[in-house]
Structure formats: C-alpha cells, structure tokens
Amino acid sequence: MAEEERDRKWTVLRLRGLRKRWIVNTILPVLVLLMLLVTLVSVGVSTYYYSSMENGLMKQAEAMSSAFNDYFMNSYSEYNQMATQAVDTYEDKSRIELQFIGSTGRIQMSTSGLTAGSSPGTSDITRAITNQEITPFQGRDPETGEKIMAVSAPLLFNGRVAGVMRLVTSMKLVDRQIVLVVFIILAVGGICMALVLISSLLFINNVVEPVAVVSEAAKRISAGSYGFQIENKYTDELGELVDNINDMSLKIGQNEKMKSEFISSVSHELRTPLTAINGWGETILEDTTDDPAQMRRGIRIILNEARRLSTMVEELLEFSKMEDGRFTLRMEQVDLQAEFEDAIFTYGELFRQEGIKLNYECGDEDLPPIPGDSERLKQVFCNVLDNAAKHGGSGKRIDTSISREGEFEVVRVRDYGPGIPEAELPFIKQKFYKGSSKARGSGIGLAVCDEIVGLHNGIFTIGNADGGGAVVTICLPVKE
Numbered sequence: 151m152a153e154e155e156r157d158r159k160w161t162v163l164r165l166r167g168l169r170k171r172w173i174v175n176t177i178l179p180v181l182v183l184l185m186l187l188v189t190l191v192s193v194g195v196s197t198y199y200y201s202s203m204e205n206g207l208m209k210q211a212e213a214m215s216s217a218f219n220d221y222f223m224n225s226y227s228e229y230n231q232m233a234t235q236a237v238d239t240y241e242d243k244s245r246i247e248l249q250f251i252g253s254t255g256r257i258q259m260s261t262s263g264l265t266a267g268s269s270p271g272t273s274d275i276t277r278a279i280t281n282q283e284i285t286p287f288q289g290r291d292p293e294t295g296e297k298i299m300a301v302s303a304p305l306l307f308n309g310r311v312a313g314v315m316r317l318v319t320s321m322k323l324v325d326r327q328i329v330l331v332v333f334i335i336l337a338v339g340g341i342c343m344a345l346v347l348i349s350s351l352l353f354i355n356n357v358v359e360p361v362a363v364v365s366e367a368a369k370r371i372s373a374g375s376y377g378f379q380i381e382n383k384y385t386d387e388l389g390e391l392v393d394n395i396n397d398m399s400l401k402i403g404q405n406e407k408m409k410s411e412f413i414s415s416v417s418h419e420l421r422t423p424l425t426a427i428n429g430w431g432e433t434i435l436e437d438t439t440d441d442p443a444q445m446r447r448g449i450r451i452i453l454n455e456a457r458r459l460s461t462m463v464e465e466l467l468e469f470s471k472m473e474d475g476r477f478t479l480r481m482e483q484v485d486l487q488a489e490f491e492d493a494i495f496t497y498g499e500l501f502r503q504e505g506i507k508l509n510y511e512c513g514d515e516d517l518p519p520i521p522g523d524s525e526r527l528k529q530v531f532c533n534v535l536d537n538a539a540k541h542g543g544s545g546k547r548i549d550t551s552i553s554r555e556g557e558f559e560v561v562r563v564r565d566y567g568p569g570i571p572e573a574e575l576p577f578i579k580q581k582f583y584k585g586s587s588k589a590r591g592s593g594i595g596l597a598v599c600d601e602i603v604g605l606h607n608g609i610f611t612i613g614n615a616d617g618g619g620a621v622v623t624i625c626l627p628v629k630e
Contacts, residue, residue: 176350177343184339192332199324200299204286207246207301207317211284215303215315223307233259233313249316251275251302258313268293270300270316278302279311288321297321360388364395371399423455461536479526479605483519486527486559486626487512490552493531497539506543508535513553520559520628522606527626530599530610534563534622537595542567542619557628558608564621569614578612 214236222232233250240248243261250259255276256269274287287300300318304311367380378399382392430448437444494510501508538548542565549564570578579600596612603610608626615621 177347180346181343184343188332188335188339191335192328195331195335196328199328200288203299203319203324204288204301207299207319208284208286210246211301211303211315211317215284215305218305218315223305223312226307226312229305229307229312233315237261245319247318249318250305251314251316253279253311253313255279272300272302274300274302275314275316278304278314282306282311297325360392364391367395367399371395371402423459426455427452427459479523479602481521481523484522484524484527485517485519486522486561487517487552489524489528490531490550490561493528493535494550496532497535501539501548504539504543505546506539507547509547509549511549511551515554517552517554517559518628520626522626523602526602527606530602530624531561533595533599534624538563538565538620538622541565542569544568545619554628555625558625559628561624561626562621564615564619566619569618569620570612572614575613579610 218229218232223229237248237250237259240246240261248261249257249270251270252258254269255271257266260266271292272287272289274285277283277285282304284301284303287298287302289298290296291298297320298318299321300316302314302316305313305315363380367378370378379396380392382389382396430452434445434448491510491512494508498508535548535550542548545566547566550562552559552561554560579596600610603624603626606626608624611623611625613621613623
C-alpha cells in the first residue's frame, strides 16, 4: 500500500510538472508578445496624440503670425492695438493661452492675465527670436511646473523681431486621454491573456487526465496485470492511444497465457518420451529372458521417442533463431518436386505402420527449379506431413500433390480427420497456439513453417477442406 501511495504521489508530481511546463512554454511567449504589443500600441497612441496636438498648434500659429506679419506690423502702435484685440477676441482661450512676448522675452499681453509681465524662459521663445522661425516646445513650465506644449512664432518689423506670438496649452487633458486609452489596451490585453490561460488550462487538463489514466494502466500492465483494459472515452489521438494500449495489453495477456501453456505442454511432452526411454532402457538392461522380439520392440520405442525429442528440440532451436533474428536462408536453385517426394518417402513407411494411407499426385509437366533453401523447405514438408498424421490421422488417409499454377509451384497436403474449428483458424499459425487439439506437440511448428515460407516470398495457408479434414497449401514463386 505504501508503494502504491508513493507511486500515486510521484505520478501527481510529474503531472504537475507537465502542467507547469506546458503553462510556461505556452503562456510565457504569449505574455511577452502581448506586453510588446501593448507597449508598441501605447507608444504609438502617445506619439499620435502629441504629434496631432503639435501640428494643430503649428498650423494655428503659422496662420495667425502670417496675418500679423503681412497686415499689422506697419508700426508698433498698430502691432500693440491688434495684439490687444487678438487677445480679447481669441475664441479658443479656454483650452489654449495666447501670449504676445516682447523681444526681451517678457510677456506683454496674454489671454490669461496671471502670466502678463512674467518671462517663460523656454527654448521655443529663444529660438523663435534668434532663428526667426516657428518653434515648438514640450516640457515643464519653469514657473508652474505644469506639463505644457507651446509654439512660438516670430513677429517681424522691418526685418527684425519685434515680438513673439506664443500659443500654450496644458498636456493634462491629453495625458489623461492617453492614460485612458492605454488602460483600455491593457484591459484588452489582460482579457486576452486570461482567455489564453483558461483555454490552456482546460486543454492541458484534458490531456493530463488521460495521460494519468494511461500511465497508471501501463504501470499495472508492467506489474503483471496482463489483459487489463482502459475505458476509452476519447475520440481523438488519445482515443487511438488508449486503443493501442488496450490492444497491447490484450496481446501481452494472450502471449503470456500461450507461453504458460507452452511451458506446461513442452514439460509434459519432454517428460513422456524421457519416461518411455528410461523405462524401456531399464527393461532391456534387466531383461534376462533374451527375447529378441521384446528387445526389438523396446529399441523401436526408444528410437521413436528419441526422434520425437529431437524434433521438439529442433523446433525450439528454430523458434529461438526466429525470435532473435538469426533465422536465415541459404538460397540456391531447388528441385521442389524432388524435395517433396523425399519427404513423402521418409514418412510413407511410418504412416503405413500407423495404418495411414499416404497418396501422392504430381502433375504431368516437369517442374522447373525455384530459388530456395532445400533444408528449410524439406523441414516445412516434414512438419506439415507430421501434423497431418498427428491431427488428422484418424481419417486413415492423407492426400498430397504438387503442381504448377501460374507463377507458383503449389504443394497441398490434406488429411481426412475432424478438421479445425472455425474459431481457431485465425490463430492456428500463431506461436505456442494449440487450440483444442489434444495431440502432442509444442505449438510452434506451424509458426516456424509460416516464417520459412514467408522468407521465400511464398504463401502458407491452412483451412478446412470440402468433405471434412484440413488442407495445408504452400505456394512458392517460380522466380526470385
């Protein structure tokens, strides 16, 4: 229980780490991008507002100074009169202060009487007097400390600067508007960030929970709970992953069951001939009657059981080679008909002694040699014939044939036994599978045969024949 609790806590910690990595890798770039975007938009808004205000003041100052320079600078008295009139009749005095400044830099007249007589001392006034050009200014008022924007335009009399017309406005309202816009931008960015965070959390939770389920199931399978199935509630890639895990678990369970049955079967199969060999060996050794018939019978049984042991050991060795990739072929041109006839001749007498009639039929034409491994192919034929006698020998008849069919040379072996149950046909070539058969064997002979024929680019099939019994078909290509 303590180990399970520790594994559960470790799984939770790993999932938290996965969630943290996902959030950091997803949210951090989005956050940086949003901050950069908000900063750029805020700077752009500020620049737009400030430049628009400055352009408006510049145009207004240019228009008013041009009118003064063109029409009202004929004398100082006329200038003073028109300046006083302009201050009194200025319509935009609630937002903009109009000032007339003398050549010494002191304010002579203003729409705000509070500044009259003072010297602003800002750089725009100095440059307007010195350079005789319209000059803007943005910064703090030296006297009040208020943030202002000003534009100074020179007023010329006989080519000399007689005064300066200055438009001044406070930046308070503009800054307030900029702050409001920036706040709205930040709010929109915050909402976007919150939506991204919420969607990311929802997504990662939908990923993490199935991963936790799959991880826990994989642990149970690795701990020995073969065949354990996960409930599949997903229709996307996660559902496909769960299906694959379930399929893997089921196949592992089946393989483990077949291996257990195989070990039990092989142990029994090895014990039976060894018992017979030991028993008859001891009988012959202790026989004092010198009965030749009894001795020949015992020796025949010992030879048969030894041959069966040798066959099982060979199958196990072949299976071992097949499992670790050492199962190879020595290809050459093979007379398939001769190899098949040798196998029939080898088993003919054995079958006759068991009361089984072995029929052989060959085609009328001579079959050409095909590329193959003669030893491996003969192994296939012997295994198939032995299986036919072992599982279908009750029919007391086995029919064999070899012929050319198109681009293949086809070998068929049919018995007249009980056949193979339909439910077992899909699994009959799987390693360790014996099905409901009670015949002796390791359950890997047909799997080895299928592997050999497959390495020859051939086709190995097993089915039930019309009229009863099973039929094995081996198709081998004539050309490599």
